Amino acid sequence: MQLQGSVxxxxxxxxxxxxxxxxxxxxxxxxxxxxxxxxxxxxAYRGNLYSVGMTVTALAxxxxxxxxxxxxxxxxxxxSTSTVNCVLSxxxxxxxxxxxxxxxxxxxxxxxxxxxxxxxxGITPTNRKTLTAFGSQxxxxxxxTPLTGLTNNLVIHCAAGFGTMVAAQTAxxxxxxxxxxxxxxxxxxxxxxxxxxxxxxxxxTTTISVASMLMWEEVPV
Numbered sequence: 772m773q774l775q776g777s778v779x780x781x782x783x784x785x786x787x788x789x790x791x792x793x794x795x796x797x798x799x800x801x802x803x804x805x806x807x808x809x810x811x812x813x814x815a816y817r818g819n820l821y822s823v824g825m826t827v828t829a830l831a832x833x834x835x836x837x838x839x840x841x842x843x844x845x846x847x848x849x850x851s852t853s854t855v856n857c858v859l860s861x862x863x864x865x866x867x868x869x870x871x872x873x874x875x876x877x878x879x880x881x882x883x884x885x886x887x888x889x890x891x892x893g894i895t896p897t898n899r900k901t902l903t904a905f906g907s908q909x910x911x912x913x914x915x916t917p918l919t920g921l922t923n924n925l926v927i928h929c930a931a932g933f934g935t936m937v938a939a940q941t942a943x944x945x946x947x948x949x950x951x952x953x954x955x956x957x958x959x960x961x962x963x964x965x966x967x968x969x970x971x972x973x974x975x976t977t978t979i980s981v982a983s984m985l986m987w988e989e990v991p992v
Contacts, residue, residue, distance in 0.1 A: 776793055777795060778796050820900065820986065820987075820988050823896050823984070825914065825981075827868060827980050830976055832977060834914060835877075839921035843970055844983055846985065847909045847911050849963060850909070850910070851887065853992075855990055859956035859986075861955050862931070862932075862956070863985075864931070865982045867980045868979070870978050870979075871942055872940055873936075873979055875935070875979075877973030878930060879930070880930055881931050882926060884924065888922055890910070890920040893912055894916055909989070934952060970985075
């Protein structure tokens with residue numbers, strides 16, 4: 772049996788809920804779809820979408836380390852007792868302040884760790900439906916929160932999709948325009964129970980400030 776659709780527009784009008792309808796196809800057999808809502812609306816409406824974020828904050832020297840003293844620029848831990856996968860949706864980073872004689876932060880990288888059962892820190896993520904810090908099985912991390920109790924050291928996985936400074940500032944500060952630095956994961960990276968993901972920079976500096984955000988969907992394992 773083969774499913775078949777109708778080529779071209781179908782009858783106009785309002786269809787009642789639960790009414791069967793043909794799916795549309797183009798002249799070459801491609802399926803034609805239109806979005807009723809925004810990309811993340813359904814998961815947000817179901818209460819499965821969460822995020823953590825940070826206002827303008829200076830980088831810490833510990834954002835370059837890979838141990839339990841590390842304070843991720845932004846990150847999350849999915850506890851080993853969790854019943855969900857944290858499916859990453861997107862991340863955002865802004866280089867917000869450039870000081871005179873500021874030291875370049877190096878590249879931005881994602882670091883990973885698995886099998887973590889004893890982390891005792893973390894902040895409660897915000898639910899993107901209710902706008903409250905409630906309901907997530909994960910813990911969020913920012914520069915203010917170290918990975919205390921990390922069982923296995925972080926390992927640098929890959930470059931993050933953000934631009935960066937390539938040289939130190941001179942004695943006269945030069946404005947940095949970070950642009951719209953967004954990395955779209957679109958479900959292409961999963962943090963399983965026990966997993967940690969952390970955004971780090973690679974050159975120790977405390978003279979650059981950033982703002983950040985990490986968003987994910989929690990899907991039953």
